[in-house]
Each structure stands twice: as structure tokens, then as C-alpha cells.
Amino acid sequence: MMDPFECFDDDDDDDDDVIDCNNDLGDNDSNSKTTSTCVVRDDLCGVLAFHAGTEAALLQYVQSKMIPPPPPPAAAAAAAKLSTTCSSHLPEQQQQLPQQQLMMSTIRQAKTLLYHVDDFCLSRHWMMHIGTEKGTSLRPFLLDCFDTYQQKQQQQNIDGNKVSRPFQMLELGTYCGYSAIFLVKTLLEECLQRQQQQAGSDKDTGMTTTTVFRLTTVDVVEQHVKIAREMIRLAGVESYIDLVLLTQEDDDGDHNESNNNHISLSSHPSVKDHYEFVFLDHDKSLYLSDLQALERTHRIRRGTYVAADNVIFAQIDEYRQYLQRLASHQVVTTRLEE
Numbered sequence: 171m172m173d174p175f176e177c178f179d180d181d182d183d184d185d186d187d188v189i190d191c192n193n194d195l196g197d198n199d200s201n202s203k204t205t206s207t208c209v210v211r212d213d214l215c216g217v218l219a220f221h222a223g224t225e226a227a228l229l230q231y232v233q234s235k236m237i238p239p240p241p242p243p244a245a246a247a248a249a250a251k252l253s254t255t256c257s258s259h260l261p262e263q264q265q266q267l268p269q270q271q272l273m274m275s276t277i278r279q280a281k282t283l284l285y286h287v288d289d290f291c292l293s294r295h296w297m298m299h300i301g302t303e304k305g306t307s308l309r310p311f312l313l314d315c316f317d318t319y320q321q322k323q324q325q326q327n328i329d330g331n332k333v334s335r336p337f338q339m340l341e342l343g344t345y346c347g348y349s350a351i352f353l354v355k356t357l358l359e360e361c362l363q364r365q366q367q368q369a370g371s372d373k374d375t376g377m378t379t380t381t382v383f384r385l386t387t388v389d390v391v392e393q394h395v396k397i398a399r400e401m402i403r404l405a406g407v408e409s410y411i412d413l414v415l416l417t418q419e420d421d422d423g424d425h426n427e428s429n430n431n432h433i434s435l436s437s438h439p440s441v442k443d444h445y446e447f448v449f450l451d452h453d454k455s456l457y458l459s460d461l462q463a464l465e466r467t468h469r470i471r472r473g474t475y476v477a478a479d480n481v482i483f484a485q486i487d488e489y490r491q492y493l494q495r496l497a498s499h500q501v502v503t504t505r506l507e508e
């Protein structure tokens with residue numbers, strides 16, 4: 171039998187096995203760095219190869235590369251909360267600077283972690299994270315959703331119906347936490363950019379909305395959740411994420427006979443809100459039934475954006491046909507990206 175760790179050499183110095191064409195972590199576009207890293211992994215560890223122990227090996231690799239973020243002292247923690255605020259009022263310069271610095275350092279920490287995961291996947295073993303290419307497609311979709319949500323909140327404020335509710339995201343299929351960290355990092359970058367733009371302008375736009383965001387991400391494999399928890403901590407973004415292990419006990423039977431392995435989301439106390447953004451990246455046979463369960467239980471509502479990975483590759487035709495039917499009745503708009 172093949173040794174699953176054969177492909178993970180012990181040498182911690184990656185300079186020999188990765189040709190990193192652009193190793194500057196300082197710029198704002200993390201994707202430009204990783205897409206230019208050349209693949210040099212063993213063929214046996216390439217696309218769609220699965221070996222036991224890969225997730226643990228990834229964590230070990232990332233732990234060896236990362237300097238863990240310092241635990242936030244009380245004042246910094248308070249600032250961290252504020253730092254996710256996207257206010258269009260001009261905040262006080264003195265207050266804004268430490269907040270922005272904290273955001274910048276969190277973004278940098280998250281980018282560094284994603285960079286090391288990409289590096290591992292390209293140099294040692296392919297893994298089923300969304301990766302940089304799909305991240306590039308997901309980013310504008312998420313930001314469009316975030317922007318729409320903020321505009322709606324601003325309108326409600328103008329109308330005098332002030333609702334301060336966080337922008338809520340739900341991910342099905344956490345795995346090692348890559349996409350969860352990516353989603354949070356993307357929104358932090360957006361908030362930081364907005365704050366910087368407003369600080370550089372004299373204009374008060376008159377908009378008063380203050381928005382924070384949260385991500386709930388769920389998985390059914392305990393080992394994945396354990397690894398994701400550590401990755402999320404190392405990325406410094408744990409204060410934005412609720413990580414949920416769904417177990418059989420959470421099953422309330424809200425599924426049809428054909429999906430016996432289905433563990434229902436509907437009854438889980440952590441999946442109780444309605445969501446602005448949903449990312450489906452779990453068991454492909456459950457996309458349709460979970461989407462419908464989320465609709466039935468009003469977790470998905472009018473205006474919710476839903477992204478689903480691999481619908482073409484995994485031929486999730488039922489799911490696509492369902493959405494096409496809804497689109498033909500102008501209930502949803504859909505877009506397919508290859």
C-alpha cells in the first residue's frame with residue numbers, strides 16, 4: 171500500500187520545491203501572488219487525488235509557516251469589533267487609525283494563511299478548497315451582494331426604519347476553512363477600502379448605515395471542523411465566524427427518503443437566521459434538497475444571493491433545472507460560470 175505521507179517531504183525549506191514567481195504579500199491582490207506560483211507536486215498528489223492524512227499534513231505545514239496572531243487585549247478586541255464597521259460617516263481620524271491598522275493586520279494574517287495553503291496545494295498535494303481561481307469568481311458576486319445589502323440598509327435609514335442587523339453569510343461545507351477565511355478577508359478588504367476612501371474625501375455622503383458581517387459555516391466531519399477551527403484561529407478571523415459541526419442528533423427529519431445521509435440544517439440552533447449570502451460547497455447530492463430546505467424555513471429569502479460550486483463538473487443537473495425553472499418564472503436570476 172502506498173504511504174500517504176510519501177508526497178509530503180520533511181524538508182521545511184520550500185525553496186527547492188516551489189517556484190514562487192511573486193512572493194510579495196504586501197499588495198492588496200492576493201490572487202496575483204498565488205496564481206503565479208508554479209505547480210511542482212508529484213503526479214500522484216495531483217487534481218482529484220485523495221490521501222488519508224492530507225488535511226493534518228496541511229495544518230502542520232501551515233502551523234510551521236505562520237506566526238500566530240497575538241490574543242487581542244480588551245482594548246484591541248473592542249477596536250476589532252469596531253473595525254468591521256463600514257460607516258459612511260467620516261469617523262474621527264484618531265479613532266480610525268488604530269481600527270484601520272487592526273483591519274490591515276487581520277487582512278494580512280488571513281492573506282498569509284491562504285497563501286501558504288495555496289502553496290501547499292500547488293507544491294505538495296491538491297485539495298478541494300475553492301482556491302484562487304474560484305475565489306476570483308466568487309469575489310465580485312459577494313461584493314455585489316454586500317453592496318446591495320448596504321444600499322438597502324441606507325434606504326431603510328433614510329425612510330426612518332433603522333435596522334442594524336449584520337450582513338449574514340452561510341456556507342455549507344467548511345472543509346479546512348479556506349473559503350470561510352477567503353469570504354471574511356474579502357469583506358474586510360472591502361470595508362477597509364471604503365473607510366480609506368471616506369477618510370480621504372471631505373464629503374459626508376449623508377449615509378448613516380453601519381454594517382457588520384458574520385459567517386456561519388457548517389460541516390459534518392469532526393476532523394474537518396477541528397482543522398478548520400485552528401486554521402481560522404491562525405488566520406486571525408475567528409471573531410467573524412461561527413463554525414458548526416452538524417451531527418445526526420441535529421437531524422429533524424426534514425428531508426426526503428432518497429437522502430438518508432442528510433443531516434438537516436433546519437433544526438440547528440446556529441443556522442437560525444436568514445442569510446444575505448449562501449455558499450453551497452458540500453455534498454453535491456444535497457444541493458437541491460438543502461436549497462429547498464433553506465427556502466422552506468426562510469433562511470433564504472427574496473434578495474438572497476446563492477453561489478454553488480461545481481454544478482457543471484459534478485453534473486448537478488437537478489439543482490440547475492430547478493433554478494432554470496425558477497428563472498423562467500422570473501423568481502430568480504441565474505448565472506453560470508465555467
Ligand SMILES: C[S@@+](CC[C@H](N)C(=O)[O-])C[C@H]1O[C@@H](n2cnc3c(N)ncnc32)[C@H](O)[C@@H]1O
Pocket residue numbers: 298299300301342343344345346347348349350388389390391394416432433451452453456
Ligand atoms: C469541497 S469541500 C468544501 C471546501 C471549502 N468550501 C473550501 O473551499 O475551502 C466539501 C466539504 O463538505 C463537507 N460535507 C459533506 N456533506 C455535508 C453536509 N451534509 N453538510 C455540510 N457539510 C458537508 C465535507 O465534509 C467537506 O469538508
